[in-house]
Amino acid sequence: MKFxxxxxxxxxxxxxxLTVATPAQADDxxxxxxxxxxxxxxxxxxxxxxxxxxxDFKLTGVDVATAQxxxxxxxxxxxxxxxxxxxRIPYLQTKKIDLIVSALGKNPxxxxxxxxxxxxxxxxxxxxxxKALNIKSFDDLAGKSIAVTRGTIQDDMLQKVAPPTLKxxxxxxxxxxxxxxISQQTQLLATGAAVAAAAVQKNPQVQAExxxxxxxxxxxxxxxxxxxxxxxxxxxxxxAAKADGTLEQYSQKWLGRGTGVLPE
Amino acid sequence: MIEFDFGVVLAQxxxxxxxLVLTVALTLASAVLGTAxxxxxxxxxxxxxxxxxxxxxxxxxxxxNTPFIIQLFFIFFGLPSLGIRLSVEVxxxxxxxxxxxxxxxxxxxAGLQAxxxxxxxxxxxxxxxxxxxxxxxxxxxxxxxxxPALVSQIIIVMLxxxxxxxxxxxxxSQAANLISSRTFRSFESYILVTLVYLALAMALRQCLNWVGxxxxxxxx
Amino acid sequence: MVQFALWDILGFLVGAMRWTVLxxxxxxxxxxxxxxxxxxxxxxxxxGVGTAVAWYVQLFQGTPLLMxxxxxxxxxxxxxxxxxxxxAASLCLTxxxxxxxxxxxxxxxxxxxxxxxxxxxxxxxxxxQQMRHVILPQAARVAIAPTVGFLVxxxxxTALASVIGFVELTKAGQMISNATYQPFMAYTLVGLMxxxxxxxxxxxxQRLENRRLA
Numbered sequence: 001m002k003f004x005x006x007x008x009x010x011x012x013x014x015x016x017x018l019t020v021a022t023p024a025q026a027d028d029x030x031x032x033x034x035x036x037x038x039x040x041x042x043x044x045x046x047x048x049x050x051x052x053x054x055x056d057f058k059l060t061g062v063d064v065a066t067a068q069x070x071x072x073x074x075x076x077x078x079x080x081x082x083x084x085x086x087x088r089i090p091y092l093q094t095k096k097i098d099l100i101v102s103a104l105g106k107n108p109x110x111x112x113x114x115x116x117x118x119x120x121x122x123x124x125x126x127x128x129x130x131k132a133l134n135i136k137s138f139d140d141l142a143g144k145s146i147a148v149t150r151g152t153i154q155d156d157m158l159q160k161v162a163p164p165t166l167k168x169x170x171x172x173x174x175x176x177x178x179x180x181x182i183s184q185q186t187q188l189l190a191t192g193a194a195v196a197a198a199a200v201q202k203n204p205q206v207q208a209e210x211x212x213x214x215x216x217x218x219x220x221x222x223x224x225x226x227x228x229x230x231x232x233x234x235x236x237x238x239x240a241a242k243a244d245g246t247l248e249q250y251s252q253k254w255l256g257r258g259t260g261v262l263p264e
Numbered sequence: 265m266i267e268f269d270f271g272v273v274l275a276q277x278x279x280x281x282x283x284l285v286l287t288v289a290l291t292l293a294s295a296v297l298g299t300a301x302x303x304x305x306x307x308x309x310x311x312x313x314x315x316x317x318x319x320x321x322x323x324x325x326x327x328x329n330t331p332f333i334i335q336l337f338f339i340f341f342g343l344p345s346l347g348i349r350l351s352v353e354v355x356x357x358x359x360x361x362x363x364x365x366x367x368x369x370x371x372x373x374a375g376l377q378a379x380x381x382x383x384x385x386x387x388x389x390x391x392x393x394x395x396x397x398x399x400x401x402x403x404x405x406x407x408x409x410x411x412p413a414l415v416s417q418i419i420i421v422m423l424x425x426x427x428x429x430x431x432x433x434x435x436x437s438q439a440a441n442l443i444s445s446r447t448f449r450s451f452e453s454y455i456l457v458t459l460v461y462l463a464l465a466m467a468l469r470q471c472l473n474w475v476g477x478x479x480x481x482x483x484x
Numbered sequence: 485m486v487q488f489a490l491w492d493i494l495g496f497l498v499g500a501m502r503w504t505v506l507x508x509x510x511x512x513x514x515x516x517x518x519x520x521x522x523x524x525x526x527x528x529x530x531x532g533v534g535t536a537v538a539w540y541v542q543l544f545q546g547t548p549l550l551m552x553x554x555x556x557x558x559x560x561x562x563x564x565x566x567x568x569x570x571x572a573a574s575l576c577l578t579x580x581x582x583x584x585x586x587x588x589x590x591x592x593x594x595x596x597x598x599x600x601x602x603x604x605x606x607x608x609x610x611x612x613q614q615m616r617h618v619i620l621p622q623a624a625r626v627a628i629a630p631t632v633g634f635l636v637x638x639x640x641x642t643a644l645a646s647v648i649g650f651v652e653l654t655k656a657g658q659m660i661s662n663a664t665y666q667p668f669m670a671y672t673l674v675g676l677m678x679x680x681x682x683x684x685x686x687x688x689x690q691r692l693e694n695r696r697l698a
Contacts, residue, residue, distance in 0.1 A: 046662050053663055057496060082649060086441065090450050094561030113448050147432075151445035169352065169432040170442070172647070175662035180432070182665055183344035185352070203665055329636065329682035330675045331643035333654060338675065341667035419546075426548035430647065437550060450558045458551040465546040 029098055030229040038077040041067040042097035042222075045082035046175030048198045049254040050103045050121075050219075062121050062254035063219065067101040069246065070221075073237045084173035086151045089114060092224055099234065100222030103192060105153040105215070115225055117235050119218035119262040120247055122255065125154045127212040128181075128196045129188040135211040141166045146188040147180040149173060154190040157214040182206055190214060194255050218262055273452040276443045283439025284460060290353070290435060291422040291468070294360035298421065299414065301361060302368020307398065309373055320369070327366035333427045335359050340431045356428040356435075364421045371413045375406035404481040411481070415472045419465050426461070436460060493660050494673070500656030501677055503570075507642045507652060510574045512635055515581020522586040527593065528611055537586065544583035550644050552576050557648045573645035581638055588634060592627040593619060629693035636682045636689070643678070653677060 033039045043064050044051030050063040059080050071078035081097050088104070091097045092114060103123055106116045127146065129135055142163040148155050150170040158168055169186055171177040178199045181189035184206070189196060193210070200208045221238070223231045241247045242262065251259040308320045327335065340355040350358065379402050387397040407414070429438030440457035444450040526537045544552065556576040560567045567575075596619055604618040646655035657674035661667040 046659060053659060057492075082651075084649075086445055087649070089448060090444075090558065090561075093448075094558070095566055096561065109448075150441060155445075170438070171432050172430055172441070176430070176658070179341055179662050179665070179667060183341050183667060184349060185340065185344060199665075325683060325686070326675075326679065329686055330678045331640040331654065333643050333646070334657070334671055334675050334678060337658070337661075337667070338671040341661065342671045343668070345666070345668040423546075423548040426550040427644070427647075437548065440551070440554075451555070451562055454551055454554045454558065458547050458555060461548055461551060462543070462546045 027227055027229055029224065029227045030233055033074065033076055033098055038079050039071050039074060039099065040079045040081055040097040041071065042081050042083035042088050042091055042100045042102055043067055044102040044174065046173060047103060047195060049194050062250050063101045063103060065250050065254070066120050067099070069241060070099070070234060070237050074233070085149045086172060089222070092222055098230070103219050104222045105217035106220050107153055107156060113225065115223045115227070115231055116220040117223065117231060118238050118264045119220050120238050121219040121251055122260050122262070123219050124193050124216040125157065125190065125214040126193055126196070126210050127188055127190050127214060128208045129211050131207045131209050133187060138162055138212065144188055145169060145186040146190055147171060147177045147186040148190040149177045153217050154214050158190055268452055269449055270452050270456070272447045273443055273449050273456055276446065279439050279443055280457070280460065283434060283436040286434055287422070287425055287436040287464070290356055290360060290425050290428065291418070293357050294364055294421060295418045297361045298364025299368050301365030302372050303403070305365060305369035306372035306376055309369065310376060324366045324369050327363055332359065332363055332424045333430065335363060336427060336431060352431055352433050355431065356425065356433050360421055360425060363424070364417065367417045368414060371410050371417060372406065375410035376402060378409055379406060408481040411476045415469055418472065419468055422468060423461065423465065496660065497653065497656050497673060497677060500651055500653045503650070503652040504639065504642050505681070507573060507577065507645060508635070508639045511577030511581045511638050514578035515585055518578065518582035519585030519589060522582060523589050523593070524615060526586065526590060527615070541583045541587050544580050545587070549580060549641055550647060552580060553644055553648050569645065569648045569650035572648060573642070573650050577638065577641055580641065584634055584637070585631065588630045589623065589627050592623040595626055596622050625696065629689050629696060632685055632689040632692060636685050639681055640678070
């Protein structure tokens, strides 16, 4: 009974796939964007100061500003699509968005599935925790609990360097992860420096401070594999913004620090 | 052309197994505790004093008219501001127990109300205490009467537990999320896990329908 | 840095609640039409169709709504149709509602005495005529209370659309909770708003059931 259901479901899916023709992977996003005069930009909506809701309930932040810059330079309308870390790559792959501009870090696993532009903003991931807790090295994490967002660079790093007795609790988006830490459901938090700084500033009762560096991993923009025209154009815009100081300006305004040396 | 790659997803079966075990554990714990709570509340609504009846009604209506995900978020994220900090698994079980309890209350109450008058009269004439009347004469046949509805509700709560992944519980739906993060194969991960849930729902129904008549409401 | 007034928060939540209501109505209406069609097919005595409908119902009743939402959302994208969370959620909830409604209504039709079927076929009515003039009007009386009750389930089901990114009441509540760092307030408000939507319907459904039985 059950097997028949399984096999008929599998064949149903396969038939659906075979009967619907899908276009082959093409290098036509840039043309499509220019033609329809708008670009779909995946940004964070809950991740201050990179992408978040201001008091006027409009999206703002260093990523949102950079994304708007790209749209302006391309001469098209910016369509912001809120994404979270776990869903942004699937969204890009399935063409719901044309670019990922949401505190995206580069790592080998991601490079297999998407392409990256040059870096545009600094970002380092670290472990944060209460002042009372003494954490000097990764071994001190043993037996503690830490909140992290699923599929992030921090998630990868923790799996590589943390002791096995560390209880890693993975949440679906960055804001929920921070909320879990602030409500002290976990003892520690692994996230971006500026994010933690913003959260700590609003919640002095948590008494959190920076503990351990996980990775110094600046923000890159994510592009679908094979979209070389779009990739080249965006890199051009970013390099120009770097040269004329716009990126430095954004970094100072939102992150309170300079960009430092941003890798290519 | 889209290609599906179930192989790389199936290779992650330990994660799947871990998730399945937790889902089953959460379901069993909440089924037992939730049903007990439901029976207690049903009794309270029928035989309790005015205050108890109102309190129970308020609880039942509050749970039945709000989504489970909100109840879960409230317990996990909201209660800590009152100083009540529960671990992920405890929060999940509590939310599921409170959820099942409210529905079970109504289901069991309907079963209790259908008790034939003659039974109660016979029990009285045998000088049984109220507790003996309830636990031996009224409750078992009532449970037998409403067993299918209760089993369905338990399955609904089991399927609802998929939401617990949102608060980082490593149950079955979170296993799908984690597998899709690692393999970047979302569709395959979710299809596989959905099929596991379907199999689990069928198995659970068979299991509870077998256990019920044998252990819960054995007819003597 | 960013301060939110309670009034702004309520305004934002009520705005999101409109989407909850809209999604619920779309799913209920669409699901109702589809469920009715499935109901007609179920009793039509066509070979294999009855079983197919039964399997369809089993599929939606035996799997979590959350998984159904993920599959519709990512599945549609894979088939090349770019959909918003709203469209995916509407489609998925419509299918979900159709499965549950057809099952509820099946029970109502089954409660009609066999004599009604026999008498109407004796009057040389076709299947469609039997359903339309004899069976469904009687079944409808029985069906009203549980159908209204199911609308409550649909409204609660829309809360899961938040997980695929649709900004309805639950997602709005999460956003407020995370922006203000006050989850207790945020989720209490959201809970009260869902209660305000659902309780009147639950109460009405109970009243209908009591009147029918009285």
